[in-house]
Amino acid sequence: MVNRFSILAFISLFCSFGLLAQSHSQKETKTVLLPNGWSITNVGRSLPLGDLPLNIAVSTSKKRIAVTNNGLGKHYIQLIDTKSERQIDSIIIPSSWYGLKFSSNDKKLYASGGNDNVILRYDLIGNKLKLNDTITLGKKWPNRISPAGFDIDEKNQLLYVVTKDNNSLYVVDLKTKKIKKQLPLGGEGFTCVLSPDLKELYVSCWGCEKLLIYDTAKEEFAASIGVGSHPNEILLTKKGDFIFVANSNDNSVSVIERKTRKVVETLNAALYPDAPAGSTTNSLAFSGNEKQLYIANADNNCLAVFDVSQPGKSKSLGFVPTGWYPTNVKIVNKKIFVTNAKGFVPLTNFQAPTPYTQGYDLKYRQEDASKPKSVHSIGELFKGALSIIDQPSKDLLAAYTKMVYQNSPYSKEKELKAHNDVGNPVPMKVGDVSPIKYVFYVIKENRTYDQVMGDVKEGNGDPSLVMFGEKVTPNQHKLAKDFVLLDNFYVDAEVSADGHAWTLGAYATDYLEKMWPTCYGRAWDYPGEGRRAIANNKAGYIWDACKRANISYRSYGEFIIAKKPTISVLQNNYCKTFNSWDELAEKDVNRFEQWKKDFDSLVAIKKVPQFNTVRFPNDHTEGLRKGRPTPNAHVADNDLATGLLVEYLSKSPIWNECLVLIVEDDAQSGTDHVDAHRSTAFLAGPYVKRNFVDHTMYSSTSFLRTIELILGLAPLSQHDAGSTPLWNSFTHVPDFSPFKSVPSNIDLKEVNVAMNKWQQKSETFDFSKVDAVPDLEFTELLWHAIKGDAVAFPGPRRAAFVRLSERKDDDD
Secondary structure (H helix, E strand, C coil): CEECCCHHHHHHHHHHHCCCCCCHHHCCEEEEECCCCCEEEECCEEEEEEECEEEEEECCCCCEEEEEECCCCCCEEEEEECCCCEEEEEEECCCCCCCEEECCCCCEEEEECHHHCEEEEEEEECCEEEEEEEEECCCCCCCCCCEEEEEEECCCCEEEEEECCCCEEEEEECCCCEEEEEEECCCCEEEEEECCCCCEEEEEECCCCEEEEEECCCCEEEEEEECCCCEEEEEECCCCCEEEEEEHHHCEEEEEECCCCEEEEEEECCCCCCCCCCCCEEEEEECCCCCEEEEEEHHHCEEEEEECCCCCCCEEEEEEECCCCEEEEEEECCEEEEEECCCCCCCCCCCCCCCCCCCCCCCCCCCCCCCCCCCCCHHHHCEEEEEEEECCCHHHHHHHHHHHHHHCCCCHHHHHCCCCCCCCCCCCCCCCCCCCCEEEEEEECCCEHHHHHCCCCCCCCCHHHCCCCCCCCHHHHHHHHHCEEECCEECCCCCHHHHHHHHHHCCCCHHHHHHHHHHHHCCCCCCCCCCCHHHCCCCCCHHHHHHHCCCCEEEECCCEECCEECCHHHCCCECCCCCCCHHHCCCHHHHHHHHHHHHHHHHHCCCCCCEEEEECCHHHCCCCCECCECHHHHHHHHHHHHHHHHHHHHCCCCHHHEEEEEEECCCCCCCCCCCCCEECEEEECCCECCCEEECCCEEHHHHHHHHHHHHCCCCCCHHHHCCCCCHHHECCCCCCCCCCCCCCCCCCCCEECCCCHHHHHHHCCCCCCCCCCCHHHHHHHHHHHHHCCCCCCCCCCCCCCCEEEEECCCCC
16 A cells, blocks of 8 residues: 655645744744755754764653764764753764664663774763773774664663674674674665564665564574665654654655564655655654654655554655755654754854854854864765754644745656746757757866856856866866856765766765765775665666667766776666776876767767767866876866867767757865855757856756756656756757867976975875865865965855745745
């Protein structure tokens, strides 16, 4: 049985209640537009957390909660008093990840030690945590274990731990701290929960779409139950008669009857029935009487609320707005506590960072000494926040529900009809005809708008932040002048691991979002670009969409390692002579020649694919490594290759039906006066407007949506389905005149010869893998290499884009 949410019921509900039901303490709500086009509304109180908080543990007495922070910066556990809503302690933990649990007497707190491969036990002395014991599962990284969730059988003194790297269940004797058993899971583990009678342990196999059942008496797995994609959190009723499992890749929750071991219903937690992936359902909590279920939808920035008083006959009640990317929800004494992994912009609580902080130097209260006093790396820019929301009445829930829908750019209507410009070369809906038949999607690496285009007076740029201006990038400047200047484009990602997923798949899974900070910060194991199956989108990438629609496609360097594809859809659809990353040793102009040779062979036999991805990565640069190309030479090489490709296409037989789109997969920790996500993007083709400035706000998914509409592809996720396509940059009156590239002003053979501290630091970086270089340090290095030591590095900036409203009693 599948329970589907009825949008018509909620439209009626809105008309009845509106916003008049808000309590006095929640009348003023701040709604902020995010760089991905979604918005968030702060309806409760808030406390500052670290980056990437993943879990909340509630003490048995319910007097305290603990929060684990697991991001790129310092890892630590925060202890919070639930009555006063204040932090009472904070303790640094060297490495952590998700697992967190109080003992039944509230005197101990256990925490996962992440890549240190330990479980740590803290004693609670008064309101302070003190590390007391360490349970070791194995040697530290690079020994791949990585404990995730766990549960404790206090009666029999057993610890059950699941792991996400060696995909195992560990059973540990707490008296001796010895491992009794280690059993394979068949996929990455997320968490495990004991039944109230301690007879069974339920394990969410994150990477195998199953709930595993472990018989604690027989000490073996007894059964498995198929659930949705990426099962993560597990919630049992107090009696243990029903099990609820969140499925992040399916926007759903599986409801399982324990006695029969059958799924009795599936709750669709998305905002609309039959919505594609993209809600990222990843946490569950019951109200005190267990009649209501609260579900955290990370990528919808909300909680879905269901009446589950009769499992099998559950019904949707509405939604509650949260902060950015809610990862965990718990309910204590009618207060809803939510960890928002990327925080609030702005935060309203006096204890939190000020609403507009210039992007760095975030100030915290003096007693919170464990937190860094300033942040620069884009990963650390996302300081988490704890929302504290009073459990809403029926009327207030209706008002909250309306807010959530207002905050979403996605709707079924927009999925089916993207815009209203009749006759535009970008069709209004999938299936309409476009005069564009061939699409070339060029993907580059890691630049912000101001770094490259900040010197263009027609755009919203800051000349003081320019590092690779027109002298270094004349072709990109010419593309912006001859065609369209896009000065309001934002990447959806933070780094390359999620950047290539967003750029080519319109979604980054919960695995990618929760794993890349650990991989980048504490253990190098790049999870993106098809290297781990669990990280791939359920709907695949745009090549998968092409395959489903019978559209021909080809990859030049994207999702290719050592000239072999990392995903099966590219197996016979890639250029075997095109060099991908390859330590940046290959010049992009050489990659252009490799592409040109292959392209010519396809033109000759009239088999040019309709969709082509081309990777030009050298604007990443190698810093000041001695004997390697200078940053200017690398970026100029990338710029020339881009110009040559557009020029060659513009003189080819297919130009009249051609479109070129050029983006960065991410901007990382680059400098930009608007936001660390703002980046460069370019368009070229006969149906692209000439000499036009387009200030429309676009994101990575806008580019995918545009490609999909042109080629007749269904959206891959809610995010491209709801994004604004680039129709405003197109014209129905074509201009077939070719583009003329310009020679480089920089000697592409120019190499680094300087001997200084920045050169020495460059020698310590590993350029053989994507993003193995610390992004903040590398960006700062590039800044000083170009600007000199006298000019202070400004760091990246995080913006509250638009304060859309400060609602009081209006119902607009």
